Amino acid sequence: MEAPEPASEESLGRRALWKAPSGRQRPVLAACLTCCTLLGWYMASSVKDSAALKGQWREDEEPETTTAETLTVLVWWDPFGRGGFSYDCWPFNISACRLSTSRLLQRKAHAIVFHHRDLQIHRLAWLPQQRPADQRWVWMNLESPTHTTGLYNLSGLFNWTMTYRMDSDVFAPYGYLKLRPQPLVKFTLPKKTKLVAWVVSNWNESHARVRYYHQLKKYLPIDVYGSRRLSLKDNNVVKTVSEYKFYLAFENSQHHDYITEKLWRNAFESWAVPIVLGPPRANYERFIPSDAFIHANDFSDPMELAIYLKFLDKNKNMYQRYFAWRKQYDVKVSPFLTEHFCKVCNVIRKVGKQPKIIQDLSKWFEN
Numbered sequence: 001m002e003a004p005e006p007a008s009e010e011s012l013g014r015r016a017l018w019k020a021p022s023g024r025q026r027p028v029l030a031a032c033l034t035c036c037t038l039l040g041w042y043m044a045s046s047v048k049d050s051a052a053l054k055g056q057w058r059e060d061e062e063p064e065t066t067t068a069e070t071l072t073v074l075v076w077w078d079p080f081g082r083g084g085f086s087y088d089c090w091p092f093n094i095s096a097c098r099l100s101t102s103r104l105l106q107r108k109a110h111a112i113v114f115h116h117r118d119l120q121i122h123r124l125a126w127l128p129q130q131r132p133a134d135q136r137w138v139w140m141n142l143e144s145p146t147h148t149t150g151l152y153n154l155s156g157l158f159n160w161t162m163t164y165r166m167d168s169d170v171f172a173p174y175g176y177l178k179l180r181p182q183p184l185v186k187f188t189l190p191k192k193t194k195l196v197a198w199v200v201s202n203w204n205e206s207h208a209r210v211r212y213y214h215q216l217k218k219y220l221p222i223d224v225y226g227s228r229r230l231s232l233k234d235n236n237v238v239k240t241v242s243e244y245k246f247y248l249a250f251e252n253s254q255h256h257d258y259i260t261e262k263l264w265r266n267a268f269e270s271w272a273v274p275i276v277l278g279p280p281r282a283n284y285e286r287f288i289p290s291d292a293f294i295h296a297n298d299f300s301d302p303m304e305l306a307i308y309l310k311f312l313d314k315n316k317n318m319y320q321r322y323f324a325w326r327k328q329y330d331v332k333v334s335p336f337l338t339e340h341f342c343k344v345c346n347v348i349r350k351v352g353k354q355p356k357i358i359q360d361l362s363k364w365f366e367n
């Protein structure tokens with residue numbers, strides 16, 4: 001995920017934690033609470049602006065929807081970096097669960113989520129001082145081990161993990177397939193006028209994906225988008241990639257379960273056939289059907305892959321087989337992280353009071 005840049009400490013919870021809203025702000029807060037439902041929908045449906053939501057509750061101002069069963073998940077650093085938010089989880093069909101970035105709720109919260117990226121920036125000094133025994137601290141990280149540092153002094157601190165790995169306590173995938181209630185009878189592919197696209201921002205000659213690209217481009221044209229290369233149509237990945245038959249969904253590093261928005265959004269949402277370079281094929285097949293993608297490892301070398309792609313380009317029926325699974329499944333790209341935060345409530349309800357401590361975080365994550 002191209003995570004949004006974190007905001008400065010000033011714009012994060014610091015103000016919210018130590019200064020209760022002034023009287024002048026209160027009517028604004030009240031107005032915001034009444035429109036939370038609407039905003040909830042707005043957040044769920046709008047990926048881009050989901051963080052526009054502002055609604056810091058005072059401790060004595062519970063939202064009307066709160067009941068004795070309501071669980072509170074506090075997000076310690078707002079990952080959207082645009083000020084506080086509060087949010088009901090019912091748009092994800094998770095009831096009696098609220099998210100907040102208001103640190104006034106620190107002692108009441110059933111769980112607190114800490115984003116590793118921000119933990120790196122703010123360091124341990126910024127963690128809460130008191131910690132109720134039954135409160136879960138959740139370590140969240142969506143980057144791969146290659147791009148994660150500073151794990152060694154976090155042992156014994158967290159109760160749960162929340163990552164793209166399926167064996168996390170809270171599984172937070174970049175996307176997933178949802179079985180359709182009724183199979184789709186027919187669908188139309190976007191008009192495809194070009195062959196292979198790749199969108200890449202972090203260009204590093206020593207990455208496997210760049211080495212593979214250099215080989216592959218000898219045998220067929222590849223349009224590369226991103227910084228200092230082609231610019232995206234209307235600054236929109238999906239709009240741009242939709243015109244292509246294939247998309248290079250190459251991960252920046254190869255790790256178990258590390259399958260990112262490069263597959264889910266860039267390729268699947270654009271209805272381009274993904275050519276993946278990441279964990280082995282069997283790992284992809286835990287998440288998506290075997291005929292939904294082409295794996296670089298399926299070919300002995302990039303030339304052989306190029307020959308196959310040119311063959312599919314000329315053979316419409318064979319190409320369309322890569323879309324057969326679409327009749328059964330819908331692609332869901334996680335709208336920011338909101339849905340994952342909400343899932344913390346499900347996990348709390350599932351495991352009950354059972355305690356857990358992540359004793360050796362780096363051993364687990366880097367394994």
Ligand SMILES: *[C@@H]1O[C@H](CO)[C@@H](O)[C@H](O)[C@H]1NC(C)=O
Pocket residue numbers: 093
């Ligand atoms: C919502 O959740 C309930 C209980 O967990 C389940 O029975 C129901 O099928 C879900 N509805 C949808 C639309 O997913």
Ligand SMILES: *[C@@H]1O[C@H](CO)[C@@H](O)[C@H](O)[C@H]1NC(C)=O
Pocket residue numbers: 119120123124125150153
């Ligand atoms: C871990 O320890 C190192 C060295 O003491 C320190 O510089 C770093 O900030 C610590 N990490 C966190 C997340 O506090």
Ligand SMILES: *[C@@H]1O[C@H](CO)[C@@H](O)[C@H](O)[C@H]1NC(C)=O
Pocket residue numbers: 204205206207
């Ligand atoms: C490129 O990747 C290598 C190996 O992963 C890493 O050591 C190096 O720091 C990276 N270079 C840049 C400029 O990011």
Ligand SMILES: *[C@@H]1O[C@H](CO)[C@@H](O)[C@H](O)[C@H]1NC(C)=O
Pocket residue numbers: 133134135136137156157158159353354355356357
């Ligand atoms: C969470 O972890 C802390 C610190 O490791 C521990 O003291 C506490 O008992 C754990 N709580 C639960 C509910 O697992």
